Amino acid sequence: MERITISLESDLAEAFDALIAERGYRSRSEAMRDLLRAELETARQTEQPSEYCVAALSYVYHHHQRELAERLARHHHEHHDLSVSTLLSYIDHDHCLASSILRGPTVQVRQLAERIMAESGVRHGQLNQVSLTEDEHEHQHAGHDHSGRHRHLRPLS
Numbered sequence: 001m002e003r004i005t006i007s008l009e010s011d012l013a014e015a016f017d018a019l020i021a022e023r024g025y026r027s028r029s030e031a032m033r034d035l036l037r038a039e040l041e042t043a044r045q046t047e048q049p050s051e052y053c054v055a056a057l058s059y060v061y062h063h064h065q066r067e068l069a070e071r072l073a074r075h076h077h078e079h080h081d082l083s084v085s086t087l088l089s090y091i092d093h094d095h096c097l098a099s100s101i102l103r104g105p106t107v108q109v110r111q112l113a114e115r116i117m118a119e120s121g122v123r124h125g126q127l128n129q130v131s132l133t134e135d136e137h138e139h140q141h142a143g144h145d146h147s148g149r150h151r152h153l154r155p156l157s
Contacts, residue, residue: 001006001144002013004041005152016028016031019031028052029068034057039090041130041131041156044089045147049107049131050101050106050131050132050133050135050156051105051106051134052105052106052132052134052153053103053104053105053106053109053129053130053131053132054101054102054104054129054130054132054153054155055099055101055102055103055104055109055113055127055129055130056099056100056101056102056111056127056128057099057100057101057102057116057117057125057126057127057128058097058098058099058100058124058126059097059098059116059117059122059123059124059125059126059127060091060096060097060098060122060123060124060125061095061096061098061119061121061122061123062093062094062095062123063090063094063095063096063120064094065079065121068119068120068121069096071119072116072119073099073120074118075112075115076100079108079112081104082102082103082104082108082112083100083101083112084101084102084103085101086098086099086100086101087100088098100116103132103153106131107130108119109127109129110127110129113125113127130155131155131156132153132154132155132156133153133154133155134151134152134153135151135152135153135154135155146153
C-alpha cells in the first residue's frame with residue numbers, strides 16, 4: 001500500500017466523516033478507496049470503454065401501461081446473451097421495480113439498457129456498470145473436467 005496525505009476544509013472533512021459513519025466505513029481510508037475506484041471507473045468508461053462489462057440496470061415502470069411488461073420482457077428475450085437475470089419487486093398496485101443483471105460487450109449492454117429505459121412508462125432508470133477485462137489462462141475447476149485454455153472476464157482493478 002502506498003500512503004498519501006490530503007488536506008480538506010473543516011466543513012468538507014466533517015461532511016466526509018458523516019458520510020463515513022452513515023455508510024458504515026471503518027476508516028477514512030476505506031471510504032476514500034471506494035470513492036476513488038468509483039470515480040476512476042466512471043472516467044475509464046467515458047474515455048476508454050472496455051470491450052466487456054457487467055452491469056446492474058434498475059428501473060421503475062408502470063405495469064398497467066398497455067403491453068409495457070411484454071415489451072420489456074421481449075427486450076430481455078431478444079438479448080438473452082446479455083440478460084443474466086431480472087428480479088421484479090412490486091412497489092404498489094401500479095408500479096414495479098426491476099433489477100436486471102447484464103453482461104457482455106459494453107456497447108451492446110449500454111444499447112439494451114438505453115432501449116429499456118427509453119420505453120414509455122419506464123421511470124427512474126439507472127445503469128451501474130463495471131468494466132471487465134479478458135483473462136485467458138489454463139486451470140482446473142474443482143469437480144469439473146474443464147481443463148485447457150479458456151476465457152474468463154474479470155473486473156479491472
